[in-house]
Amino acid sequence: MKKTNKKQICIFGALLVLTSCTFTTGGNNSSSNSISIEVDKSELETIMEKYDNLGYQYDYDGEECTLTMAHWDSSGASIERQVVEAVLSGFKKRYPKINVTLDIIQSYEDTYGNRITAGTAHDVFLTPDGAIPKWAGSNKLENLNPYISSSSLLNLSQVYSSCLTRYQYNPTTGKMGSGNQLALPKDVGPYVMYYNKDWFTNKGVTLPPKDRIMTIDEATEMWQQLTKYDENNNITGYGVAGLPIEGLVWSGGGDFLNSTRDAFPTDEVSLNGLKQAYQYMQDSYCKYKVQPPASFTGTTTASNLFTQQKVATVISGRWEVSTFRSLSFNWDIAYVPAFTTNPTKNMYSGSVGYAINSQTSKKLAAWKLIEYIASKEGQEILATTGFQIPVYEDLALEENLVNSEKEKGPENYEVFVESAKNQGYGLWQYRSNTLWKENGYDLNSEKLYAEVESERISVDEFLQKAKNDVNKYCK
Structure with a gap:
C-alpha cells in the first residue's frame, strides 16, 4: 500500500451523508489506534444502482417490524459496529418496513451460547464458524434450506464452498460439513x-x-x-x-x-x-x-x-x-x-455468518436481513469497508472492485482472492x-x-x- 496521510472519514450512514469521524480499534485482531476508512458518499448509491440495472428485486410483503441483531466486538466494538451499519444502511433502503436494532456484545463466543440455550437469543445473531459446532445441535438455529431454495437474490453455487459447508450440520449424524444450512456467511477472511x-x-x-x-x-x-x-x-x-x-x-x-x-x-x-x-x-x-x-x-x-x-x-x-x-x-x-x-x-480462513433464531416470530423479516447480507449487493457494500473480500469469487475479481482495492491497498489484492479459494475451516x-x-x-x-x-x-x-x-x- 502506498503511504497516505491519515484522514478522519466515517463509513457512510443510513442517510448517505458523508461525515467525518474517528474510531478506535481494539480486540484480539487489530492494533489499538485510530483508523480511517475512506468511502465516497455516492458509493452506496452506485452499488445499489448496479444491482437495480441487473434486475434484482428486493420484495417484502410482511408486517412492519423491528428485528434484534447480535454481533461481536472481535476487532473492537466501534469498528465492528461501523462495518455492520454500512450494510444495514443498504438494507434499510431496500426494506424500509424492517428496522434493525444492533447489539455489539463482548466475549461473544464465550457467552452467547448461554443465550441460545436459555431461549433469549436475538432474532438474528452472529454465528462464528468456531462456535457453530457447539451451537448446531441446540435446534435453536433455523434450517435455511427452504428459504435458500426460493431465493431470487442468492446464487450459492458462486460462493466459496468452504464458506457454506462450515455452517452446515447433519442432525442425523451430528457432524458438520453437510446437511442443514444453519447460517449464511457474512464474510471470509483468508x-x-x-x-x-x-x-x-x-x-x-x-x-x-x-x-x-x-x-x-x-x-x-x-x-x-x-x-x-x-x-x-x-x-x-x-x-x-x-x-x-x-x-x-x-x-x-x-x-x-x-x-x-x-x-x-x-x-x-x-x-x-x-x-x-x-x-x-x-x-x-x-x-x-x-x-x-x-x-x-x-x-x-x-x-x-x-x-x-x-x-x-x-x-x-x-x-x-x-x-x-x-x-x-x-x-x-x-x-x-x-x-x-x-x-x-x-x-x-476465518469466517462469520448470521443465523435466524428458530423461536423468533419474525422469521420472514429475519431471512430478508441475512439474505441481503449474503447477497452480492450486501457483499459489495461490505467490501468497501476494507474489512473483508466478497464471498463470491466472481464479484471479488470484478475489475472495478479490484482497481478500488489496489488503489486503497494492498496492491497485491489478488493474493486474498486466491487464498480464499484454497483455505478451508480451522481445527x-x-x-x-x-x-x-x-x-x-x-x-x-x-x-x-x-x-x-x-x-x-x-x-x-x-x-x-x-x-x-x-x-x-x-x-
Missing part, C-alpha cells in the same frame, strides 16, 4: 503474509513473490535477512510473527487427528507432517530466531508488533486491512509460506469442542518453545505428551 515494504527496502531484501507461495526454506532465509540488531548484537526487530502451526502441519502433509477425527493420528504421513511442522516451529524461535519469544512480545499481539514495526512481516487475516490502511509505512501482502507437499493448504470444526487441541497440543507446546534450553522438551517428547492428552479428550 490469511496472508503482510509485509513492511520500507523495512525490506532499508535492509536491501527482495520483496516476496506475489504470484506463488514461498517455500519455508525461502521464507526462513528472507526472515533472517530482515532481522535487526543493536550495537550489542541483541535482536530489536524480528522477521515474522504469527506463524501458524496449522499451515505448517497441513502443507507438510500432516494432520492433528486421524481420518475419523476421534483420536491422535497413527498413519506415517500425518505423523511425519506433524513432526516436521513442530520441529520447524521450535527452530523458528530457538535456532533461526525469526519469531520473537515471549520475553520480547509480552502481551502484545502479532498484529500490533507489525504496526509498531517490531516485526517485518505478520501472518494474519483480511480484517487487518481496515486498520493497516492508516499505517504510516508502506506495506503489501504475499501468500503464507508453506512446505512443498501441499503448499496451498498453508492456513485456514474448531474437527469436533464439537476443542478440548483435545487445547489440552493436547497447545498446553504441551509451551515447553517446546521454552526460552531456557534446560526447560525445553524435544519434538518427540512433545508428540508423545500430545498423543496421550489428545486421546484422553477425544473419548
Whole structure:
C-alpha cells in the first residue's frame, strides 16, 4: 500500500451523508489506534444502482417490524459496529418496513451460547464458524434450506464452498460439513503474509513473490535477512510473527487427528507432517530466531508488533486491512509460506455468518436481513469497508472492485482472492469442542518453545505428551 496521510472519514450512514469521524480499534485482531476508512458518499448509491440495472428485486410483503441483531466486538466494538451499519444502511433502503436494532456484545463466543440455550437469543445473531459446532445441535438455529431454495437474490453455487459447508450440520449424524444450512456467511477472511515494504527496502531484501507461495526454506532465509540488531548484537526487530502451526502441519502433509477425527493420528504421513511442522516451529524461535519469544512480545499481539514495526512481516487475516490502511509505512501482502507437499493448504480462513433464531416470530423479516447480507449487493457494500473480500469469487475479481482495492491497498489484492479459494475451516470444526487441541497440543507446546534450553522438551517428547492428552479428550 502506498503511504497516505491519515484522514478522519466515517463509513457512510443510513442517510448517505458523508461525515467525518474517528474510531478506535481494539480486540484480539487489530492494533489499538485510530483508523480511517475512506468511502465516497455516492458509493452506496452506485452499488445499489448496479444491482437495480441487473434486475434484482428486493420484495417484502410482511408486517412492519423491528428485528434484534447480535454481533461481536472481535476487532473492537466501534469498528465492528461501523462495518455492520454500512450494510444495514443498504438494507434499510431496500426494506424500509424492517428496522434493525444492533447489539455489539463482548466475549461473544464465550457467552452467547448461554443465550441460545436459555431461549433469549436475538432474532438474528452472529454465528462464528468456531462456535457453530457447539451451537448446531441446540435446534435453536433455523434450517435455511427452504428459504435458500426460493431465493431470487442468492446464487450459492458462486460462493466459496468452504464458506457454506462450515455452517452446515447433519442432525442425523451430528457432524458438520453437510446437511442443514444453519447460517449464511457474512464474510471470509483468508490469511496472508503482510509485509513492511520500507523495512525490506532499508535492509536491501527482495520483496516476496506475489504470484506463488514461498517455500519455508525461502521464507526462513528472507526472515533472517530482515532481522535487526543493536550495537550489542541483541535482536530489536524480528522477521515474522504469527506463524501458524496449522499451515505448517497441513502443507507438510500432516494432520492433528486421524481420518475419523476421534483420536491422535497413527498413519506415517500425518505423523511425519506433524513432526516436521513442530520441529520447524521450535527452530523458528530457538535456532533461526525469526519469531520473537515471549520475553520480547509480552502481551502484545502479532498484529500490533507489525504496526509498531517490531516485526517485518505478520501472518494474519483480511480484517487487518481496515486498520493497516492508516499505517504510516508502506506495506503489501504475499501468500503464507508453506512446505512443498501441499503448499496451498498453508492456513485456514476465518469466517462469520448470521443465523435466524428458530423461536423468533419474525422469521420472514429475519431471512430478508441475512439474505441481503449474503447477497452480492450486501457483499459489495461490505467490501468497501476494507474489512473483508466478497464471498463470491466472481464479484471479488470484478475489475472495478479490484482497481478500488489496489488503489486503497494492498496492491497485491489478488493474493486474498486466491487464498480464499484454497483455505478451508480451522481445527474448531474437527469436533464439537476443542478440548483435545487445547489440552493436547497447545498446553504441551509451551515447553517446546521454552526460552531456557534446560526447560525445553524435544519434538518427540512433545508428540508423545500430545498423543496421550489428545486421546484422553477425544473419548
